Amino acid sequence: xxxxxxxxxxxxxxxxxxxxxxxxxxxxxxxxxxxxxxxxxxxxxxxxxxxxxxxxxxxxxxxxxxxxxxxxxxxxxxxxxxxxxxxxxxxxxxxxxxxxxxxxxxxxxxxxxxxxxxxxxxxxxxxxxxxxxxxxxxxxxxxxxxxxxxxxxxxxxxxxxxxxxxxxxxxxxxxxxxxxxxxxxxxxxxxxxxxxxxxxxxxxxxxxxxxxxxxxxxxxxxxxxxxxxxxxxxxxxxxxxxxxxxxxxxxxxxxxxxxxxxxxxxxxxxxxxxxxxxxxxxxxxxx
Ligand SMILES: [Zn+2]
Numbered sequence: 001x002x003x004x005x006x007x008x009x010x011x012x013x014x015x016x017x018x019x020x021x022x023x024x025x026x027x028x029x030x031x032x033x034x035x036x037x038x039x040x041x042x043x044x045x046x047x048x049x050x051x052x053x054x055x056x057x058x059x060x061x062x063x064x065x066x067x068x069x070x071x072x073x074x075x076x077x078x079x080x081x082x083x084x085x086x087x088x089x090x091x092x093x094x095x096x097x098x099x100x101x102x103x104x105x106x107x108x109x110x111x112x113x114x115x116x117x118x119x120x121x122x123x124x125x126x127x128x129x130x131x132x133x134x135x136x137x138x139x140x141x142x143x144x145x146x147x148x149x150x151x152x153x154x155x156x157x158x159x160x161x162x163x164x165x166x167x168x169x170x171x172x173x174x175x176x177x178x179x180x181x182x183x184x185x186x187x188x189x190x191x192x193x194x195x196x197x198x199x200x201x202x203x204x205x206x207x208x209x210x211x212x213x214x215x216x217x218x219x220x221x222x223x224x225x226x227x228x229x230x231x232x233x234x235x236x237x238x239x240x241x242x243x244x245x246x247x248x249x250x251x252x253x254x255x256x257x258x259x260x261x262x263x264x265x266x267x268x269x270x271x272x273x274x275x276x277x278x279x280x281x282x283x284x285x286x287x
Contacts, residue, residue, distance in 0.1 A: 028070040033078045038218055038226065040174030041149040043082055047071050049098030050222050053169060053178040054079065057149030060088040063106075064169050064178045064220075065099040072105035089146065091155055092116035092136060093180025093222065094163045095123040095195070103134035113137050115144060117157045119165030123195060143167070158182065161205035162189070162222075164196025168209055177213055178220040182206055185224025185231055188271045188281040189239070199243060199285060206236045242268055246285040256286045 033047035035054070045052035045063075048071060053064035061083055066075060079087060087110045092100050095116075106112040116136035124135055138144070143156035152172040157165075162181040169178040181190065182205050191197045210232055213219070219227040242264055249259045260282050272278045 028068060028074075031071060031074070033067075033071060033074040035078050035082055036226070038174065038176055038220075040171065040176070041151055042171050042174050042176045044220050044226060045075065045078055047074065049101065050093070050096075050181065051178075051220050051224075053171070053176070053220050054082065055146075055149050055151065055153060055171060056083040056085065057151075058085065059148040060085040062089040062091070062146060062148060062153060063087060063112075064091045065093055065180070066090055066102035066106060068098060068101035069105065070101070072102035075102055076105070076110070086110065087112045090114045091167065091169060092120050093168070093178070094166050095120045096163070096181070096192070099180070099222075100124065100134065103136075104131045107133045107137075115140070115155065117141070117165040117167050119163070119196070123163070123165060158201075158205035158208060160196050160198050160201035161191075162197050162202060163192045166205065168205075170212065174218075175213075175216060176218045176220065177209065179209060179222060179232075181222035182209060183219065183221035183224075183227070183232060183235060184276075185221040185227045185235070186271060187224060187273045188276040188278070189235075190276050191284050193284065193287060199239075199287075203236070203239055203243070206232070206239070210236060238268060238271060242281065243285050246282055250286055256283060259286055 028048060031048045033045055036044045038044055041055045041057045043054040043056060047067055049067035050065045055062040061079060087106055090106050090112050103114055107114055114136040115138045118139045118141055121136045121139050124130055146153040154170040155167050157167050166180055168180055191199055191202050213229050215229050217229055219232055221227050246259055260279050264278055
């Protein structure tokens, strides 16, 4: 009996091992990269990782972020469906791999020039096995403007928010804002405290961006569906209220673990997701 049990458990763990390795191999196999026309020259691409913004027209393509390396070919195929022109420029809203993964593909195979804030290049360069082809070639401190496809594209840095190298991109004429990871629609945001991010800086950055847009602006969040100013205000409100709640408990002498145990108010539970759970969000707000 014992032997049978042992065999069964070995078979089971083997099955688990195989299915997990198959899963790892094919993590992106079933991902489709889909495009949506939003306004003017601008499209939004959704696959896995950060949403991609695109300006497409006679002057070529400019893309904002490029998701994971494994999706590069699929992204290129979807872009080719939008326009036969060349992908000339890539802007990275920050250094995280789900926004910069296809950099090397676009610089090597499409001869695109990569733009980002100075600190994006610094942080990507610090990686141990970084392919130099993935590094931004043009870096800036405050920002840069592109004049193409009959529109003006404003790229500007926001200090210490999600990371220390965040940029947002405003497509002026169609009035579309790509926030990078300064917006997770209806989800708790990830704030990378170990890479120069900060909760108060994040709040300031969101307030700055909200001050630039109105009810007619379309908002491409870093993660989540296409949004508007009302959605972004709801997000800011959630951050401010949960931050005040956690800081009040901390001021009253509660430990981080005790606040985690107590949890947030019921109305915020739906903002939790697999990467930033309620616990992780509380720990971010407490620090
Ligand atoms: Zn990010």
